Structure formats: structure tokens, C-alpha cells
Amino acid sequence: MAPPPNTPDHGARDDTIDHKIDDEDYPAYTMGRAAEILGTTPGFLRSLDETKLLTPQRSPGGHRRYSRYQLRLAARARELVNHGTPLHAAVRIIILEDQLAEAQRLNAERDQQT
Numbered sequence: 001m002a003p004p005p006n007t008p009d010h011g012a013r014d015d016t017i018d019h020k021i022d023d024e025d026y027p028a029y030t031m032g033r034a035a036e037i038l039g040t041t042p043g044f045l046r047s048l049d050e051t052k053l054l055t056p057q058r059s060p061g062g063h064r065r066y067s068r069y070q071l072r073l074a075a076r077a078r079e080l081v082n083h084g085t086p087l088h089a090a091v092r093i094i095i096l097e098d099q100l101a102e103a104q105r106l107n108a109e110r111d112q113q114t
Contacts, residue, residue: 025067
């Protein structure tokens with residue numbers, strides 16, 4: 001089936017859409033939508049930005065945009081804070097967890113190569 005007139009080739013557009021859907025780092029979520037998904041407030045997300053746990057990308061209008069990866073980090077922060085962990089300690093825990101997961105991934109890759 002040919003693409004409709006005056007539109008880009010569907011194949012190229014579909015590749016771009018598929019890439020964006022599968023990309024964990026694509027900033028697909030507005031602050032409001034991210035807060036809704038996480039069951040938190042925009043203020044909580046702003047506090048994660050202030051602590052440098054998350055650095056959301058900005059839309060051309062300056063609005064924060066979050067990726068799925070960032071939403072997972074924010075969800076973990078929310079979980080820790082809800083269990084009484086101070087925010088600064090929760091951020092440190094998450095950073096260490098993330099570093100450990102990356103080191104384990106790299107070790108697994110190295111082990112597969114040898």
C-alpha cells in the first residue's frame with residue numbers, strides 16, 4: 001500500500017516510531033504524565049531533578065520530558081522515600097544500585113567474550 005499523498009514514506013516513519021518506542025532513553029513523558037504514572041506530584045519529580053538523580057530533557061518550550069529509564073529511577077526513589085529513607089540517602093542508594101547493575105552487566109559481557 002502506498003503512503004498517502006503529501007506524507008513521508010511510511011517505512012521510514014515506522015522505523016523512527018519503532019526506535020522511539022523501544023528506546024529507554026527517549027523523553028516521551030511530560031512531567032504531568034510522569035507524575036500520574038508514578039502516583040506522585042510534579043514537586044517530587046522536581047526534587048529529583050534538584051538532587052541530580054534525574055536530569056530530564058527539555059522540550060522546545062522548556063518543559064521537562066522524562067524517559068522510561070528515568071521513570072524507573074523515580075519509582076525506586078518514591079519506594080525508598082515511602083519507606084522512610086531520606087531523599088538524599090535514597091538518591092545515593094539508587095546511584096549505587098545503578099552502578100552495581102552496570103558493573104555486573106559489563107562483567108557478564110566480559111565473561112562471554114572469554
